Amino acid sequence: MFNALVVEKDESSGKTHAEVKELSSEDLPPGEVTVAVEYSTLNYKDGLCIGPGGGLVRSYPHVPGIDFAGTVETSEDDRYAPGDKVVLTGWRVGETHWGGYAQKARVKADWLVPLPNGLDTRQAMAVGTAGLTAMLAVMALEDQGIKDGPLLVTGASGGVGSVATAILAKLGYSVAAVTGRPDNAEYLAGLGATTIVPREDLAETIKKPLEPETWGACVDAVGGPMLARVLGQMAYGASVAAVGLAGGAQLPATVVPFLLRGVNLLGIDSVMQPYDNRLRAWNRIATDLPMDKLEAMVEPAALQDLPRLGADILNGRVTGRVVVDVNA
Ligand code: NDP
Numbered sequence: 001m002f003n004a005l006v007v008e009k010d011e012s013s014g015k016t017h018a019e020v021k022e023l024s025s026e027d028l029p030p031g032e033v034t035v036a037v038e039y040s041t042l043n044y045k046d047g048l049c050i051g052p053g054g055g056l057v058r059s060y061p062h063v064p065g066i067d068f069a070g071t072v073e074t075s076e077d078d079r080y081a082p083g084d085k086v087v088l089t090g091w092r093v094g095e096t097h098w099g100g101y102a103q104k105a106r107v108k109a110d111w112l113v114p115l116p117n118g119l120d121t122r123q124a125m126a127v128g129t130a131g132l133t134a135m136l137a138v139m140a141l142e143d144q145g146i147k148d149g150p151l152l153v154t155g156a157s158g159g160v161g162s163v164a165t166a167i168l169a170k171l172g173y174s175v176a177a178v179t180g181r182p183d184n185a186e187y188l189a190g191l192g193a194t195t196i197v198p199r200e201d202l203a204e205t206i207k208k209p210l211e212p213e214t215w216g217a218c219v220d221a222v223g224g225p226m227l228a229r230v231l232g233q234m235a236y237g238a239s240v241a242a243v244g245l246a247g248g249a250q251l252p253a254t255v256v257p258f259l260l261r262g263v264n265l266l267g268i269d270s271v272m273q274p275y276d277n278r279l280r281a282w283n284r285i286a287t288d289l290p291m292d293k294l295e296a297m298v299e300p301a302a303l304q305d306l307p308r309l310g311a312d313i314l315n316g317r318v319t320g321r322v323v324v325d326v327n328a
Pocket of ligand 1: 043044045129130133154155156157158159160161178179180181184199221222226242243244245246247248268269270271313314316317318319320
C-alpha cells in the first residue's frame with residue numbers, strides 16, 4: 001500500500017474533493033515502468049487538476065502531479081532497470097494519466113528521462129516542469145539570436161519566471177523582472193534580476209502599436225494584454241518566448257511589431273517535447289542553473305498541503321517552486 005492525493009468527483013453535485021488516501025499497486029494505470037516517487041512539484045496546471053479539473057482531467061478518481069522524480073522499481077523496458085533514477089515531465093501525466101502526487105507511479109518508458117548527472121531527485125523537482133519550460137524558452141531564444149538590450153521576464157516571481165531569471169542572469173544577461181508583488185523585489189534581485197519592473201507599468205492596454213525598442217528578448221509567462229504591450233517594445237528582430245497565460249488567454253495585439261520590427265513570437269510547449277529535446281534541456285539545466293539560487297526558490301510541502309497550495313497557485317499567491325516530498 002502507498003499514499004496518494006486522490007481527487008474524487010461527486011457526480012450529482014459536480015463538486016470535486018481532494019484528500020490523501022492509501023492505494024495499492026493494482027490501482028495504478030498501465031505502463032512499462034513503475035517508479036517509487038520521491039518528489040513532485042506544484043504547477044499552475046496542478047492547481048487546476050486538484051480542483052474541478054479545468055477541462056484537463058478526463059476521469060475520476062484522479063491522482064494529479066504533472067511531474068515527478070524517483071527511483072525505478074520495476075521495468076518492462078530495456079532502457080530502465082530497478083534502481084535507476086528518473087525524471088518525468090509532460091505527456092499529460094497528472095492530467096489524463098495518474099501523476100506524481102503519490103508514493104508510486106506507473107508510466108510509459110518513453111515519457112521518462114534518466115536523471116542528469118549533477119542533479120539529485122529533489123533538485124530535479126525544484127526545477128520541475130516550470131524550470132524545464134524556462135530552459136526550453138531560453139534555448140528557443142538562443143536559437144533565434146538574442147539582441148542587444150536587457151532581457152525581460154514576466155510573471156517573474158512564479159515558477160517559470162524565477163527559473164528563467166536565474167538562468168539568464170547566470171548566462172550573463174541583464175534581466176528586467178516584471179512582478180505585481182513589490183515585496184518580492186529582494187527575492188528577484190537575489191536570483192540575479194538587475195531591474196524590477198512593476199506590473200502596472202505594462203498593465204495598460206496598448207495605445208500605440210510600437211513603443212521605444214527596449215528589450216533584447218523576453219520570456220513571457222503572463223500572456224494577455226501584457227504580452228501585447230511587450231511585443232511593441234521589443235528590439236528590432238528580437239524574440240519573445242511565450243510560455244503561459246497567467247494574465248489571460250486573449251492577445252489584444254496588432255501585427256505591426258511583426259511587420260515593422262521583425263519581432264518573433266515563439267510558442268513554447270513542454271508537454272509533448274520529444275526525448276532528445278527533454279534530455280538536452282535537462283543537461284543544460286544541470287550545468288547552467290545556479291543550484292544555490294534554486295534552493296532560494298524552494299518552498300517544501302507534503303501531500304496533505306496540496307489542496308490549500310493548489311488554490312494559492314491559481315490565485316497567483318505562490319512564489320518560486322513548491323517541492324512536494326511525497327514521503328513527508
Ligand atoms: P506561477 O503561478 O508560479 O507564476 C505565474 C506568475 O505570473 C505569478 O507568480 C505572478 O507573478 C504572475 N501573474 C499571475 N497572475 C497575473 C496577472 N493576472 N497578470 C499579470 N501577471 C500575473 O505559474 P508558473 O510559473 O508555474 O506558470 C506560468 C504560466 O506558464 C502558467 O500559465 C502555466 O500554465 C504556464 N506553463 C506553461 C508550460 C508550457 O509548457 N508552455 C509549462 C509550465 C507552465 P508576479 O506576482 O511576480 O507578478
